[in-house]
Amino acid sequence: MLILRKIVFYILAITYIISCPLLIFYALGYIFVPKAENSIVKTGNISIATLPQGASIYMNGKLFKEKTPAVITELLPDRYSLKIEMTDYVPWTSIIPVDRGKAVAIEKLLLIPTEWKKDVLIGESFKNLVPLQGTCYFVFGKTSFLRDYAIYDCVHDKKYPLINPGSNFGDYKVLKYFSIEKSTAFIIQAEKYDEKKLLWFDITGDSVDFKDITYFFKEIPSFIKWDTDDKHTLFALINDVIDRVDLESGEVYPKYLSDIRGYGILDRIVYAVISDSSFISADYEKKDINILLNGGSSGSEIYGDTGAYDVMPYSKNIILFIGEKGDVIANHLPYYFVDRGVIGTEFDRFGRRILLWKKDGLGILDFSKERMGDVTFEVSPQLKWIFTGGKDISQAFWMYDGSHVLFRDENSIFLADLQPYGEPTPVFLFNVRKGSSVSYNESDGKISFLDPGSGNLVSVFIVPGHGLIKIPSADNKIIGNEKK
């Protein structure tokens, strides 16, 4: 047994010594090509994952028997024509360049159905739709009177009136909304015979808490903001003064901050640009006030001497300032990113990117590749305009874990694929009712809007919600080049 053991040991040891380097070289993409090259070449891969799965793969016109998701291995460096096809979906084609030792990952390829399946959520005609972004609630109205407004809860598929029938506020006309992403609370500014009211609503399960909060304010504020996690503490901007209102205790703290040019709230911290061009942060009780940027020349260089800003603290490290002209400043060098026209932003917290949109274009401000400090050349956030042919872009959303952008241009919804090959070309999805908003909920992957013809509230399933971190699976079908 001992001799046998030694023999087997040496055989296996030699096997390992010879095979292990070969295995590593193979893993790195090296293969021996006897016919074409008669030498060892370093190959590349294409990894394809589609939604839905099970699409046919054509490469240079040849069909593979394997379906998506799949990894096409042992590809010699070249440009490959790739076509993905599936019944009832629009075929997807592209020319993919493959380099030595490199993998092209087409991992979130969203196949567009030839016909979208629309679910009618409410079979009644509506005029306005106000999505509470980041929640599963919509506020919508048949007319501009409050009595005709209702709430739709898309999780429980329930609709209920915004105010009780017979309420004194039924005859008030809706003028304006104040809402915060991911907050179930919102404020409506309404009017009746020149009497303006501020009405605070909070959706709690299957009812709506409702408060007239007009008397807290000496005049109607231009902005009202609150923290997502604390909907009962409001910060209202009236002229250049912020008043703090505690709805639970009914207390008002006038002049919480004065001489304000703009503000924003994150994690119970108020960030504000002051008229002397300094930038400060303060806790709710103002016990801890920090000057983040001194006023005077350094502040003026960034904010200028006049002009208001909408402050958007997306994280402690990423703060964006949108000026009145749509100019965009960030707290990262080189500070100025867009000089005018930006009307909206959306943060991708997984990818540290901000989606910006103007009437005619979409851009991505990417902080993920930023390199600071211990590097020879620092790399600042990069702004890239991904689409510039828009007519009247009014809303945009990150979609499918930041791999796609969904946007509304005039009364149409488009989808742009941000995969790292070629330029994104927006694809038309469907039309929506003129003047009404659309809502996209990343958690369930559904877009909701008012149907342009019927005015019904409809929803369309686009992609599944957030999943676990995806890693290449050993179960992904492997397509060797020779199997073509």
Next chain:
Amino acid sequence: MRFVFSRYNLNKKEKFVQRVFEIMPGAVSWSIILGMFILSFLHPLTAAIIIISFDFYWIIRLFYMTLFLSLSYYRLSIEAKTDWMIRIKGLKDIRTYIEDVKNSSKPERFKRRFSRFLHCRELKSLISSKIDIPNLDEIYHLVIIPVVKETRDIVEPGIKSIGEGLFPSGRIIIVFALEQRAPAPVKQGIRGIQDKYKNNFFDVLIVEHKDGVPGEYRVKGANATNAAKYAASYLKSKGIAFENVISSCFDSDTVINPGYFACLTYHFLICPFRHRASFQPIPVYHNNIWDVPGFARVLEAGSSFFQLIEATNPESLVTFSSHSMSFKALVEVGYWPVDMISDDSAIFWKSYIYYDGDYRVVPMYTTVSMDIVAADSWWKTIVNEYKQKRRWAWGVENIPIVMRGFIKNKKISSYHKMRLSFKLFEGHVAWATWAFLLTIIGWLPTLFAGSRYHETVLYYSVPRITGAIFNLSSFSLIICIILSIRLLPKNRSSRSILKKIRLAIQWLTIPFIAFFLSAIPALDAQSRLMFGRRMEFWVADKKRNAG
């Protein structure tokens, strides 16, 4: 070589060497785990290449072990029906006996024929070596059973099995090494056994071991040593020569198969260096196999398999759990260490250094059965299993002492020192790290891949290659499942198809077991040794359902 096999009472230089080697296993294990963890973040490409190399090494080693596990099992199975008493009696007149064996009718079954072939080869080798074979009638067995909290129902089946064995029990001396601190019912139980079985054996002795003897720790080795010293004076008083006594130190729950002592005697008699060898049976854990949770069964089957594999490599075999050795050697080396937990393996290393490398372990293809650690609840069983495996892994305490012994001993060849040191060291480090590398760290480069790694072919190759390797490993898993079922005690419950299916399915808990009940306890033990936190001997709970 005279060498104090202990970590205590060392001079400054020895203390330093001891400490360095105490730190080394834990430091290496932690360096591998943390190093790979950090490398997966900082340089996933390099980490991925190391992981492929490791996984490939692992599968080759797994196949190697599976092959020898199967061969060892086969070797065990061919001796399952061997009548060892006929063999040892035959040794009285070996030349006539070998002719009788040759002339006897050929057994029908291949296994029996193969067993006969091996036996004939041993006999021929014995004749050609011209060594003296002691007189069978003068051979005695001394069985030392340390007891501290094991009750009569745990201990008695083992005594019964010895009494009912093929070897004449009239030449077996049972010594209960009873701790003074043992609870009264335990002491009472042992006395009950003594009264009941006294007439079945040459003698049944109870030797009480006092607590707090200077220089001793609360470990099994101190208790067994005390009993062995008493036995030495007892044997002298009875005029029995030490060289004719084979001593066995059994865990209190050890139940032997009927041929065990005959088999042991046979191996002792035919061994040319019988006083320079320990004799190691295959431990199986069948006493309470149907009374414990599935994961515990799988865990202990793994321990049996490890011993089966090790049995095929006598050059590196080390004593484990219940084992036997010449009493003469035991006395000469100064008995078991009285300050170490891992007395079972320490006695081998102590003897190896004492005899300047002229010591080995002879594998015996026979089984001794013990209890699987158990408790009243599933969770408690996990905790107890964890503690037991940590105690086993505490065998790492041998490394610094063995290393010091090797440094001092100039008679052992450098080759043997290097080979055994590497095996001892590598065994413990592999025990603590492999499961980490296979179950967690192997996925980290892919999981934490940055965009640069994400764009490489390697990023996609690693999961494919590791996936293929894991699929290949299922071959070994199937072999393990089959062997674990075949090793089961042959009774009605083991024949139930449903039970066999259940047993097979339980093997799917292997990743959990390998990580939580093998690697972590081993890392725990190594970390304790590294930081100088000594362990106390923990007596595992044993539980058998009535009937």
